Amino acid sequence: MVLIYIDHSEKEIKKSSHEAISYGAAIAKQLGCSAEALLLGTVNDDLTALGKLGASKVHQLNNESLNNFDAKVHASLIATAATNLNAEVIVFAHNINGKAIAPAVAVKLDAGIVTGACSLPDLQNGFEVTKTVFSGKAFAHIKIETPKKVIAINQNSFGIQNFEASATVVEMTLPIPAASVKVTNVNKIIGEIPLTEANLVVSGGRGLKGPENWGILLDLAKALGAATACSRPVSDSDWRPHHEHVGQTGIQIAPNLYIAIGISGAIQHLAGVNRSKTIVVINKDPEAPFFKAADYGVVGDAFEVVPALTAAISKMKHNE
């Protein structure tokens, strides 16, 4: 059986977990077994609808206290559930919480793990999974040598499937270990799209000259419904908050569309964004290295091009 861990926050299942279910269901199909999901805590989502993504069952540990994430407690419960349910493969989203617990679960199950996976396993010579390495500059094909396997799938690398099916919800009871962390404060920027979950990202660099000029970028992001990001010098100079810094030493993202405005395209910047499906570069310097990594490019002054692009997007949306 393939067991997929469902991550959630504020009573809502994360998009990356939807993708993980679809990915786990595809592995189950390869192995000829069932794909079942595991939920710790409570959500507002309709759990039977997870059948559409490919889960035949949803095992739920229905306990409000688990809505607070505690890596030690969660890893221990997942490992126990996986053992009780006899799971062969355990799938996580390689997202913030997945990174905190998937490796611990692997240790507890004596399972080999591949994090940052971006392919279905190749079963020809055992169980081989491809992962991104060198911050997206290369791939490694890794063989998992143990009977049990843990895989954490990169966000936005597999996609979401749609089946005509519904899942059965099964309540599970397990003793809950004592909490090891106490959540004392949560500070969420309401209404903003989290960068790691965003399909569309608009990003600005030093070419925008100063924080006072960010309005044109925010307008474009708003017109598109995109999240915003920036280059390292921009966050280092406090023009934008740290959590927007993408690149080798910031956040690595792989949206469907990345629009880079006034960013030169240094190798360390590219390392964080080169897995984006489509890259648009707006830069006044035709020699900017970013154009080599781009799908579409506009050589021009951002202060003219960006408002024009925003107007064109709004026009398109208006005509839809």
Place this chain on the structure above:
Amino acid sequence: MNILVCISKTPDTTAKIAFTEGNTKFDENGVQWIINPYDEWYSLVRAIEIKEKDPTTNIHLITVGGPEAEPIIRKALALGGDEAIRVNSNSNDSYVIAQQIAAIAKQGSYDLIMTGKETIDYNSACIGSMLSAILDLPYVSLANHLEVNGNTASVQREIEGGEETNEVILPMIISCQKGMAEQRIPNMRGIMAARTKPLKVVEPLATNAHTSIKEFSLPPSKTGVKLIAPDQMDELVKLLKEEAKVI
């Protein structure tokens, strides 16, 4: 307070990524080695800041690697570690590495074990989480702020679209990222002192790897950029909608 800082050696961020021996090994030819930036800028520097506030703090460094890792360990000592341990193993299996670190951690009484959020070569983000399972300790990952007060740590970690503060009783494991501290350059006094700081080499525990790298490959390169004139933004929108199908 005793802190164990995990240090990994990685290729410089501008290193050419190429492979040899039938694409089974990273080509180290001409590569400059650095301390993994997350280990250095955030985890190690935060440990040093804690020591600056409380000079009774001991900072031990650990690296799992061959003798070629010694220059980066000396640099970490120059920045401010007190002593270092190198486990003489070249494994690239996260489980084997975590077992080596755990074995050393068990011999000391560490209040805090710190890692970077991931290494910039394998990007696995596994060691902290694995250590928490092996040592049965609380773990907070992707932390961007840490304050220690007696036996309690207040740790701020990243969550989707924001931050969350966790209170944890020590000992604990923490993985660090941007926001935690600022990059520092070692000074001459530090570099001189590092030469005589203890660097102990120990042989690895026998542990079976759970994974093996069969091959590396490079992504297909982009086919070339399509340039759109600055006054043709309707055209760009059309391409994004109809050709790229991303909006």
